[in-house]
Amino acid sequence: QLQLQESGPGLVKPSETLSLTCTVSGGSISSSSYYWGWIRQPPGKGLEWIGSIYYSGSTYYNPSLKSRVTISVDTSKNQFSLKLSSVTAADTAVYYCARLVPTVNWFDPWGQGTLVTVSS
Amino acid sequence: NFMLTQPHSVSESPGKTVTISCTGSSGSIASNYVQWYQQRPGSAPTTVIYEDNQRPSGVPDRFSGSIDSSSNSASLTISGLKTEDEADYYCQSYDSSNHVFGTGTKVTVL
Numbered sequence: 001q002l003q004l005q006e007s008g009p010g011l012v013k014p015s016e017t018l019s020l021t022c023t024v025s026g027g028s029i030s031s032s033s034y035y036w037g038w039i040r041q042p043p044g045k046g047l048e049w050i051g052s053i054y055y056s057g058s059t060y061y062n063p064s065l066k067s068r069v070t071i072s073v074d075t076s077k078n079q080f081s082l083k084l085s086s087v088t089a090a091d092t093a094v095y096y097c098a099r100l101v102p103t104v105n106w107f108d109p110w111g112q113g114t115l116v117t118v119s120s
Numbered sequence: 121n122f123m124l125t126q127p128h129s130v131s132e133s134p135g136k137t138v139t140i141s142c143t144g145s146s147g148s149i150a151s152n153y154v155q156w157y158q159q160r161p162g163s164a165p166t167t168v169i170y171e172d173n174q175r176p177s178g179v180p181d182r183f184s185g186s187i188d189s190s191s192n193s194a195s196l197t198i199s200g201l202k203t204e205d206e207a208d209y210y211c212q213s214y215d216s217s218n219h220v221f222g223t224g225t226k227v228t229v230l
Contacts, residue, residue: 037219047157047165047210049219060217063121096164104153104171105214110164 002027004097004111012091012118018084022097022111029078030055035100037107038071038082040093048093052100053080087118122146122215124222131228136201140225142211143193150187152214154194159208168209169196203229 008020022036029036037052051061053071061069065084073080084091094115098107123145132138142154154172157165167176169185172194182205184197194213198205206229211222 039221046224047212047221049221052219062218100219101170104155105212105219106153106155106167106170107157107165107212107219108167108170108176110166113164 002099002109004099004109006095006097006111006114008114008116010115010117012087012116013120014088014118015086018082018087018091018116018118020082020095020097020114020116022080022082024078024080024099029073029080030075033101035102036073036080037098037100039096039098039107039110040091041096041113042090042093050082050084050095089118092116092118122218122220124211124213124220126209126211126222126225128223129226129228131230132201133230134201134203137197137199138201138227139198140196140209140211140227141193142195142222143191144213147192147215148189149192149194149213150189154185154187155212156183156185156194156196157210157212158205159210161207165210198227201229205229 003025005023012018035052038050051071053059068085070083094113096113098110125143130138156169158168159165168183173185182200186195209225
């Protein structure tokens with residue numbers, strides 16, 4: 001059974017870079033059938049797609065975040081990572097990683113999520 | 121920018137049926153598949169419908185999805201409502217290399 005687990009600092013200072021890693025277990029991140037993605041949810045608000053990556057390193061991002069986002073993959077560790085630069089309080093959210101089925105654009109399954117707070 | 125709009129909340133009694141709409145702001149919602157996710161408080165979203173009307177294994181057939189091209193909307197119907205169905209529900213689709221989530225609907229079981 002495929003599982004995803006987010007990890008990283010729970011507190012980031014304004015103007016700094018948020019860094020998170022998603023570890024995939026129970027399956028290979030190098031599968032040619034899937035992409036991998038990051039989604040976030042500010043407290044009490046809705047879901048927002050951040051970006052997605054293929055095992056080859058090919059990426060595409062939400063246009064509203066594109067200038068600040070970098071997603072990378074490490075196939076040797078079965079992990080992919082998110083970096084979001086120049087963070088503000090508006091970036092405070094629960095960050096989820098998920099597998100993306102590209103043929104139907106379906107995110108499943110999701111990690112449990114990790115809360116990142118931006119505060120000095 | 122493509123957006124998906126849902127009612128903020130719906131409520132109904134146990135055993136009844138609720139339908140949640142998801143309306144696309146432009147284009148044709150039928151052009152890309154729509155998924156529906158259930159999110160209980162403090163938990164990650166899980167899929168109840170994918171590919172417009174398909175249920176993952178383990179999701180009861182009380183959950184069904186449909187597309188109405190005439191209104192450019194998708195719908196999630198929950199029949200035989202149970203208290204365990206109380207949660208937030210999000211639709212999700214795709215447009216021009218952008219994955220879009222709906223605004224979310226809180227379902228309350230009275």
